[in-house]
Amino acid sequence: xxxxxxxxxxxxxxxxxxxxxxxxxxxxxxxxxxxxxxxxxxxxxxxxxxxxxxxxxxxxxxxxxxxxxxxxxxxxxxxxxxxxxxxxxxxxxxxxxxxxxxxxxxxxxxxxxxxxxxxxxxxxxxxxxxxxxxxxxxxxxxxxxxxxxxxxxxxxxxxxxxxxxxxxxxxxxxxxxxxxxxxxxxxxxxxxxxxxxxxxxxxxxxxxxxxxxxxxxxxxxxxxxxxxxxxxxxxxxxxxxxxxxxxxxxxxx
Amino acid sequence: xxxxxxxxxxxxxxxxxxxxxxxxxxxxxxxxxxxxxxxxxxxxxxxxxxxxxxxxxxxxxxxxxxxxxxxxxxxxxxxxxxxxxxxxxxxxxxxxxxxxxxxxxxxxxxxxxxxxxxxxxxxxxxxxxxxxxxxxxxxxxxxxxxxxxxxxxxxxxxxxxxxxxxxxxxxxxxxxxxxxxxxxxxxxxxxxxxxxxxxxxxxxxxxxxxxxxxxxxxxxxxxxxxxxxxxxxxxxxxxxxxxxxxxxxxxxxxxxxxxxxxxxxxxxxxxxxxxxxxxxxxxxxxxxxxxxxxxxxxxxxxxxxxxxxxxxxxxxxxxxxxxxxxxxxxxxxxxxxxxxxxxxxxxxxxxxxxxxxxxxxxxxxxxxxxx
Numbered sequence: 001x002x003x004x005x006x007x008x009x010x011x012x013x014x015x016x017x018x019x020x021x022x023x024x025x026x027x028x029x030x031x032x033x034x035x036x037x038x039x040x041x042x043x044x045x046x047x048x049x050x051x052x053x054x055x056x057x058x059x060x061x062x063x064x065x066x067x068x069x070x071x072x073x074x075x076x077x078x079x080x081x082x083x084x085x086x087x088x089x090x091x092x093x094x095x096x097x098x099x100x101x102x103x104x105x106x107x108x109x110x111x112x113x114x115x116x117x118x119x120x121x122x123x124x125x126x127x128x129x130x131x132x133x134x135x136x137x138x139x140x141x142x143x144x145x146x147x148x149x150x151x152x153x154x155x156x157x158x159x160x161x162x163x164x165x166x167x168x169x170x171x172x173x174x175x176x177x178x179x180x181x182x183x184x185x186x187x188x189x190x191x192x193x194x195x196x197x198x199x200x201x202x203x204x205x206x207x208x209x210x211x212x213x214x215x216x217x218x219x220x221x222x223x224x225x226x227x228x229x230x231x232x233x234x235x236x237x238x239x240x241x242x243x244x245x246x247x248x249x250x251x252x253x
Numbered sequence: 254x255x256x257x258x259x260x261x262x263x264x265x266x267x268x269x270x271x272x273x274x275x276x277x278x279x280x281x282x283x284x285x286x287x288x289x290x291x292x293x294x295x296x297x298x299x300x301x302x303x304x305x306x307x308x309x310x311x312x313x314x315x316x317x318x319x320x321x322x323x324x325x326x327x328x329x330x331x332x333x334x335x336x337x338x339x340x341x342x343x344x345x346x347x348x349x350x351x352x353x354x355x356x357x358x359x360x361x362x363x364x365x366x367x368x369x370x371x372x373x374x375x376x377x378x379x380x381x382x383x384x385x386x387x388x389x390x391x392x393x394x395x396x397x398x399x400x401x402x403x404x405x406x407x408x409x410x411x412x413x414x415x416x417x418x419x420x421x422x423x424x425x426x427x428x429x430x431x432x433x434x435x436x437x438x439x440x441x442x443x444x445x446x447x448x449x450x451x452x453x454x455x456x457x458x459x460x461x462x463x464x465x466x467x468x469x470x471x472x473x474x475x476x477x478x479x480x481x482x483x484x485x486x487x488x489x490x491x492x493x494x495x496x497x498x499x500x501x502x503x504x505x506x507x508x509x510x511x512x513x514x515x516x517x518x519x520x521x522x523x524x525x526x527x528x529x530x531x532x533x534x535x536x537x538x539x540x541x542x543x544x545x546x547x548x549x550x551x552x553x554x555x556x557x558x559x560x561x562x563x564x565x566x567x568x569x570x571x572x573x574x575x576x577x578x579x580x581x582x583x584x585x586x587x588x589x590x591x592x593x594x595x596x597x598x599x600x601x602x603x604x605x606x607x608x609x610x611x612x613x614x615x616x617x618x619x620x621x622x623x624x
Contacts, residue, residue, distance in 0.1 A: 058463050080465065088463040092456030098271045099264065110260025111466050165463075 011036045011163050011194035012057060016066035019052050026052040028217035029066065034210075036162075039185060039195045041208030045245045048214040050198050054165055057196070059083055071162045084112075087156035091168035095152055097141030104140055105155060112159035122158055146177030153184055163194040170201065182207050202238035213241060216250045257466060261474035268448070269478055279444070283436045283486050287493045290428045298384055302330040303350040304342045311359035313400075317370075320396050321352070326388045336371070343375050350374050350385050362400075418503075418587050429494045430582035431555030433513065434575040436490065438549050440483045441517050443541040445476050445524030450537040453528075468617050476521045483517040503589030509582065512595075515602050516578040522609035523574070529616035549575040577601050 012034040019027040027049045034040045044050045055061045057070055059079030068075045071085040095104045102123070109119045123136075140148060149169060156164055166185075170178045182204065185195055189209075197208065205211050205225060212222040221228055221244060225237055234240045269276060303321075307314050322329050330348060333339065339351040353371040362368035372389055374382040419426040449472065452458040461471055487510060494500045502509065523545065531537045550556055552566065553575035559567060570576050577598045584590045584598075592599065 060462055083463060083465045086463065088460055090456055090459050092459070094456050094460040096264065096268070096457060097455075099267050103264065103267060107260055107264040108460075108464075110263075111257050111461070111464050113256060113465075 009036075010034060010069075011038070012040075012068070012070050012196065014057075014066070014068040017053065017056060017063050017068045018065045019049075019056055019061065020064045025217055027056070027063075030214070030217075030219045032212060032219065032222060034194060034196065036194055037189050037192045039189050039197065039207070039209045041205045041211035042196060042198045042214070043200075043205055043211060043241060044198075044214030045248060047250055048248065049217040050214055051167070053214070054167060054196070054198065058086060058088060058165060085162045087159065087161035087164040089152050089156040089164070089166050089169050091171050093145070093148055093152065095140050095148060095155065098139060100137050100139055101143075101151060102136045104151070105158065108155045109158050114159060146173045146181075149173055149177070150181060150184065153181065157188060157193070161193070163196060164188065166195060166197045168198055168200065170199065170204065178204070202236065202241055205237040205241070211237070213244050215244050215248050220244045220247070254470070258470060258474050261466075261471070262477050265448070265475055265478045269482070275444075279440055279482060280486070280489070282439070283432065283490050284493065286432050286436070287429070287490060287498070290432065291425055291494075291498045298381060298388075299325055300328050301326060301349045301381075301385055302347050303327050303352060304331050304333050304339070304348045305329055306333045306336055306339070306351065306353040308335070308356040309354045309358035313359045313362055313368075314354045317354065317393070317396055321389075321392055324388070324392055326385070326392075339373055343373075348375070349381065350389060352389070425494065425498045425500045426583075426587050428555070429490065429498070429500060430579050430586060431553065433487065433490055433582055434516070434553055434555065434578050435546070435549055436486050437483050437513065437517050437578075438520050438545060438575060440486060441476075441479055441520030442524040442527070442545055443538065444482075445479050445521050446527040446531070446537040446541055447534050448479075449475055449525065449528035450531055450534050453532055454534060469614060472525050472613070472617065476525065479524075480514075480517055480521060483520075484514070487513045487517075500586075502586050504585035505591065508592060509585045512578070512581050512585070512599060512602070515599070515606065516574065516581075519574050519578075519602055519606040519609060522606055522613060525613040526609050526616065529613050548573045552576060553579045555579055574602060574605050577605075 010033045013032075015031050016029040017027060017031070018025065018029050030053060032040075042050055042054070052061070056063050056075055057068060059070070059075055059082040062076055070082045073079075073081040073085070075082060096107070099107065105123060106119060109122065114122070140151070143151070153166070153169065156166075170181055173181065178201070185197070185207075189195055197204075199205065208225065210222070210224050211228060212219050213228075214220065221231070221240065223231065228240050229235070229237065232240045232243055234243065305318060305321075307318060318329070321327055327350070331342070333342060333351070336351075336353045339353070342348045342351060351373040353373065355369065355371070358368045358370060370393070372386055374386050376382040449458075452461065452475075462468070491502065491506075491509075495502060524541070527537055527540050527544075531540060548569075552559070552562075552570040552573045554570070555575075559570050559576070562570065581595050581598050581602070584595050
């Protein structure tokens, strides 16, 4: 099969992707393919190299060696095209607290170049979906954390990106809101959006279509939650994770 | 591109507008400073209290004392019996000068045409002491020429002193340019560096970096509202100094504003540079205050004349952008000179701006690549 055909089929491909900072190899020859519309869980202990890998895929840092494509664009040579096609939500809350809900939406829609008409249409859809939570003219700083995170996710989707990167999106959120959050993730996946999720909650790992677990910069396991549990003869994803994480030699940061 | 930029500037404006306390400081500070410097602080010394020891007690000494008393610079607080009391009088703290007219003053002047008086000054405040003694010398000099009236002197040289550009020796001519430099530096450097670093701290910068926005656009869009704010402040300072302090603008207003904008841009780019090398708002604030604000105050020539500085400080003062701007404002505003005279200073400022801009853009990219 030609490599280019592969790129069209997959939302994200990585072949021996590596990042070294001097002597230290943060990400060590990782390879995977992620299908369109897939919810891909990217797990690993702190310091395993998840964030570095994610930054390379977002076009924020250049790989030392290896290749990766995101939405069909090469991460080394076409980071600008990648940025137009991805959404990003970080573990840190990333909206402006001193702006209202509407102003935040307008701002992020504005920097992705959406027209006023598009913005209005989007707001209508989101506003109808979350009428109870989106007090349009309320300052974001006054919203509860769970609502902020949901708003953050909606805004990451506002320009209809092909792939959304979620970096520990549910940190510090209560179980009920986490459940609602995952319903939003499923809905996005059904619309064809690919979701690349990092998390420390192992129950969330069970919700993913496929999961990879990074240990010391390499991918130690990759497969559906059911496959992985079978492979490691474990009851839950939590057991799988603990078995692998205990092999780590690297200090967590 | 244009829409992105506008959306960003609008958002930035919300940040500034919502933070009422900072906004108040930004607009209130220059006004308060101008008024304080204009009315409360002045280099002129009026109505200083002095003491007199008159041991001569004759007509001439009385005329001299009357002359001193009628001056607006001095109020005679008390008469002392002898010079020995002078020390105690100074130590009570009210008296700045003691004039001792010796017993022989009147007769000696009459018979030998030569009289001597002693002027003691409290030099624990050296500036005041030297100002007051020179006032006193001038008064005695006047008195002396009055005594000589009608008599033919062998030689007389009278220096006729004219204070050009600032005939009334107003302090305002000195501090208005200084305040302009300080305020522009505060708004442009301090506020911009804090605003950019704040986005790093809260994590929104990451989201901006992942977006298709060019980093350079982020930096420019963030500083645009501050450039606007500094324009408003230039206007308010100039209006106050013309209409409240009565300080005319001798040179071209367009040139003054253009060069003020140039200085604002230089300060903005310094703010950007600071924001690229720091990750916390506190650090950014410390660097702006210690690294820029103090040198602006000390080395621009505003507080202390550069001519009197030791050589190392003189050399150091050249890298302080405010020094060049201060000279430009003084020249244009007070002496009324044109670009022909100050092109060198304007060139240095332009060069500094470009250097700071280049460095901050380079730094910004380097940081991105490493992470």
